[in-house]
Amino acid sequence: xxxxxxxxxxxxxxxxxxxxxxxxxxxxxxxxxxxxxxxxxxxxxxxxxxxxxxxxxxxxxxxxxxxxxxxxxxxxxxxxxxxxxxxxxxxxxxxxxxxxxxxxxxxxxxxxxxxxxxxxxxxxxxxxxxxxxxxxxxxxxxxxxxxxxxxxxxxxxxxxxxxxxxxxxxxxxxxxxxxxxxxxxxxxxxxxxxxxxxxxxxxxxxxxxxxxxxxxxxxxxxx
Numbered sequence: 001x002x003x004x005x006x007x008x009x010x011x012x013x014x015x016x017x018x019x020x021x022x023x024x025x026x027x028x029x030x031x032x033x034x035x036x037x038x039x040x041x042x043x044x045x046x047x048x049x050x051x052x053x054x055x056x057x058x059x060x061x062x063x064x065x066x067x068x069x070x071x072x073x074x075x076x077x078x079x080x081x082x083x084x085x086x087x088x089x090x091x092x093x094x095x096x097x098x099x100x101x102x103x104x105x106x107x108x109x110x111x112x113x114x115x116x117x118x119x120x121x122x123x124x125x126x127x128x129x130x131x132x133x134x135x136x137x138x139x140x141x142x143x144x145x146x147x148x149x150x151x152x153x154x155x156x157x158x159x160x161x162x163x164x165x166x167x168x169x170x171x172x173x174x175x176x177x178x179x180x181x182x183x184x185x186x187x188x189x190x191x192x193x194x195x196x197x198x199x200x201x202x203x204x205x206x207x208x209x210x211x212x213x214x215x216x217x218x219x220x221x222x223x
Contacts, residue, residue: 002222005208007177009216010035018098019175019220020044022051026105027058028222032118032175034097034142035217043095043144050074060104060111064158067100067115067143075147089148096144100158101173103222110163110171115156116140119178121223122163123170127195131182134159170194172223180214181207194223 006017018033018040031047033040050070056062074096075088082088099116112120117140120132141153148154163171172194181190193204208219 001204003205003208003219005205005215005219007215007217007219008212010218016041017218018044019177019218020048021220021222022048023222024058028103028173030101030118030173030175030220030222032099032116032177032220037097038094040095040098044098046074047098063102063113071143071147085149092144092147097142099140099175100143103171103173108165110165110168112161112163112171112173113158114161115143115158117176119174119176119182120161121172121174121194121221122168123194124168129191129194133182135176170223172221174221175218177215177217177219178221180211185214186211
């Protein structure tokens, strides 16, 4: 199941949908562009186009190295156009600030790796739905900060969460635009749709669209 919707606040302000996602069998990834980055939607889409070319992209043990490889090669190429560190950092701030959330499914567990703000959504074996909020306040870390000189997040790393299939039947990843659902800001049957055995993509989108005024930020959710 996948949802990717432009936030109503972004629509009103004329901001493109800055979220993007990528999925293959047993792997899902959500990229949540920073609203203050002018062209964040360019960065999220460019990153995915390069990431999916990696031969070992589905290797959980190489995920963090693969993310670094994409950023290294991307910024190496753009350094031809942006000669100084100051110019390159301006490009980074405009284009490459986005949260990275990856979820791998193995035979025994779900493994989620996070760099930035997001939600993890779990459905346990008793069909209990939980929303795990990963939040850093007004200044979240973004991977691209590692390539900037003056940043408090230069040494930040991915956070890893593991969920055993003995306890959880579903694990989803989402951009923080899903917050109104997690907070129950309006009456919704969203949780019941998550535990339904019937594919409910359309119904879930309907819940969001019929309450779109609650969603200022873009909403991306994969489970």
